[in-house]
Amino acid sequence: MMRAIEITGKHLFSVITTDLPVPADNEVVIKVSACGVCGTDIHIYNAQAPASLPLIPGHEFGGEVVSCGKKVKRLTFGNRVAVDPNISCGVCEYCRAGRIHLCENLRAIGVTMPGGFAQYVAVPELQAYLLPDSMHAYDAAFVEPVSCCVHGMDIIDIKPGEKVVIAGSGAIGLYMLQLAKLAGASKIGIIESLPDRQAIALQYGADFVISPKDPVLREKIMDSMRGGPGVLIECAGSADALKSLLNIAPKGGRILLFGLASKSDAAEIKLQEFFHKELKLYSSLLNPFTFQRAIDLISTGKISTKHFIIQNVPIDFSEMDKVYTGKQLTGTLKNILVPHQITKQGVTL
């Protein structure tokens, strides 16, 4: 038997004890080392994002292979892997055109099928990526969000020397900050209201941080960046943040909508201003073919979580309650569910 977290409806979850998953022929069973709690998980809990209920959530995870289906060839017992949760059908028009993230029949581990908020989970072998020896199995929890950010960077295509503004310095904003630096941005500003997150952004080398509530936000940014930021990345998942980026964007600015907003969020665009500035608005969905690059970036230390304030959460009703309701310890930047034993030194894998 194993423990898992199950969501049954809006604001309804429980810790269940259920049978261990049995792998289908093409599946492996993973002993979950760590599973990140993502904004999407909170949206699912709040019934603000689509999901198939009842659901064992969790889509940012990895661990150790403990059993293999009959047709599994590449993986074997003991392999350490990160799991790409997004499963495309391979036969729809989008898949056939190589745009697997837009698949008409997309399934996702932890969204439409059982995920990593569990001690064990069965996943198709194809979804599991081997981790290099230099990478701890715990760090598998960071691969999926980084892979999504890599796709966002591919779309926004920062040129060396460009100036960048990022709204939000939660985990996603901080990955974007690091990726923008790697892409050669000459100056990066962060819009963030929480002082502890502002401080972390500075530790990662942001050139300046500014509160979204600053009454002269646009002026200050224009003063700090000659010509204004050519690239603006929304990582807060809020309509207000997008509105403020639309206002800050200089002529010719490119805006990337990245954070997942609530279903009901909407932002008005001043059409004439948008036209006269010749703005470009992009969005970025999931992680097509970027999973391996994310592993390579993390395992080589190019993308790091060393300044993150991480809260390890055991599978326990009261602890998860705090996570879901946002009552976790203040300052926590990322909650990581650790479904097996935790020792004082950290994680036992």
Ligand SMILES: [Zn+2]
């Ligand atoms: Zn996520």
Ligand SMILES: [Zn+2]
């Ligand atoms: Zn498809």
